[in-house]
Amino acid sequence: xxxxxxxxxxxxxxxxxxLQGEFPLVEEPYKELASRAGVSEEVFLAxxxxxxxQKMIRKMGAVLRHREVGFSSNVLCAWEVEPERLxxxxxxxxxxxxxxxxxxxxxAPGWPYNLYxxxxxxxxxxxxxIAEQLGRENHVAHRVMLYSKKEWKKTxxxxxxxx
Amino acid sequence: MTELTTxxxxxxxxxxxxxxxxxxxxxQLAVQLGTDEQTVLTRLKWLKQEGYLRRIGTFFNSARxxxxxxxxxxxxxxxxxxSVAEAVNRYPGATHNYEREGEYNLWFxxxxxxxxxxxxxxxxxxALPGVHxxxxxxxxxxxxxxVQFQLR
Numbered sequence: 001x002x003x004x005x006x007x008x009x010x011x012x013x014x015x016x017x018x019l020q021g022e023f024p025l026v027e028e029p030y031k032e033l034a035s036r037a038g039v040s041e042e043v044f045l046a047x048x049x050x051x052x053x054q055k056m057i058r059k060m061g062a063v064l065r066h067r068e069v070g071f072s073s074n075v076l077c078a079w080e081v082e083p084e085r086l087x088x089x090x091x092x093x094x095x096x097x098x099x100x101x102x103x104x105x106x107x108a109p110g111w112p113y114n115l116y117x118x119x120x121x122x123x124x125x126x127x128x129x130i131a132e133q134l135g136r137e138n139h140v141a142h143r144v145m146l147y148s149k150k151e152w153k154k155t156x157x158x159x160x161x162x163x
Numbered sequence: 164m165t166e167l168t169t170x171x172x173x174x175x176x177x178x179x180x181x182x183x184x185x186x187x188x189x190x191q192l193a194v195q196l197g198t199d200e201q202t203v204l205t206r207l208k209w210l211k212q213e214g215y216l217r218r219i220g221t222f223f224n225s226a227r228x229x230x231x232x233x234x235x236x237x238x239x240x241x242x243x244x245x246s247v248a249e250a251v252n253r254y255p256g257a258t259h260n261y262e263r264e265g266e267y268n269l270w271f272x273x274x275x276x277x278x279x280x281x282x283x284x285x286x287x288x289x290a291l292p293g294v295h296x297x298x299x300x301x302x303x304x305x306x307x308x309x310v311q312f313q314l315r
Contacts, residue, residue, distance in 0.1 A: 007229070008228055008229060016223065016228070019220065019221040020220070020221060020223070021220070022218070022219070022220065023182070023218075023219040023220040023221070025189075025204055025207050025208050025211070025219070026204070027187060027189065027190070027200060027204070028186060028187060029188065029189075030184075030185075030186065030188070031186070041186065045184060045185065045186070048184050048221075049184055052184070054227070055224050055227055056223060056224055056227040056228060057221055057222070057223060057224070058222045058223060058224045058308065059221075059222040060181070060182040060184060060220070060221050060222075061178055061179050061180055061181055061182045061219070061222075062175065062178040062179050062182070062216055062217075062218070062219045063179070063216075063217045063218050063219075063222075064175060064179065064215060064216060064217060064312055065214055065215060065216070065217045066312060068213075068214050068215045069167070069175075069215060069312055069314060070314075071312055076261075076263070076270070087304075090304070090306045091306060093306075094306035094307035097313075099307060100307070100308075100309055100311075101305075101307055101308055101309070102305075102306040102307040103234075103302040103304070103305050103306065104302055104303055104304050104306070105234060105300040105301060105302050106299075106300060106301050106303075108298040108299075108300065111236075111267075111298055116234070116300075116302075120312070144265065145264075146263045146264065146265055146267075146270065147263060147264045148261040148262065148263050148264075149261075149262045149263060149264060149268075150248075150261065150262040151260075151261055152248040152249075152251070152252055152260040152261065152262060152269075152271075153248075153251075153252045153257065153258070153259060153260035153271070154258070154259050154260075155258050155259075156218065156220070156222075156258065157223070157225060157230070157255075157256065157258050157274050158255060159223060159225075159228055159230065160228075161255065
């Protein structure tokens, strides 16, 4: 088996380690990150642009705390979709502005759900309405609403930390 | 909670989608917003401090970096939920861990550098006291990963 991350160069690993912490809120943030990675700002910026083109970087930007900006309710909704319609339904649900994440997943014994959507709204009642509507529009009758009761952990992955 | 100003919302909407990759990214954002670099920086520090901003930074495509991801659902008896949740939290690759309603009551995402490591962690978690069931829910296709909220 191919060693994982084998296509990621040592330079890239250093750039990734520098980027994955907090982004410095200073005038020249990349200069600071470049010095952590041990390269010039020019080299660093060039690598970030290339890694974005190569889709190693998915996004540079901000993530909001959704409760604080008014989206006080969310639910992980899992759907049971006929396998032959999965791709079409997934695309359709992903297009909804209320859906932030949409993944297919394998089923398990006693667990027929194969499509997962994260729905954001302003209340639990609105989450229910949105799910109801998504189900109706896409002709998916069976779903399970996995409301969270407690957030035990929510972090960003720290890549290439292991020795 | 203090209300966000129109400027804050414009700044957050812009920054959610795109942090410029150039020597002075906040100066560039300032130009787009019709203000100056210091105003952008001051406001971002405030938004961070007040808890509106979870994180500014880089989001990686874990698969492209050679990492495997999965979603794991556990059936845990009520008395053991904290101890199991805390044990899961200790794995650096367990990035999101939620107690949820339903028969499977603890759900976590797991990123690992190789399948051997994933199997080892799942074996260890399955063996924790109070864990009665486990599902390893792998995704083949991610149709959307986009935590953006348009603020009006």
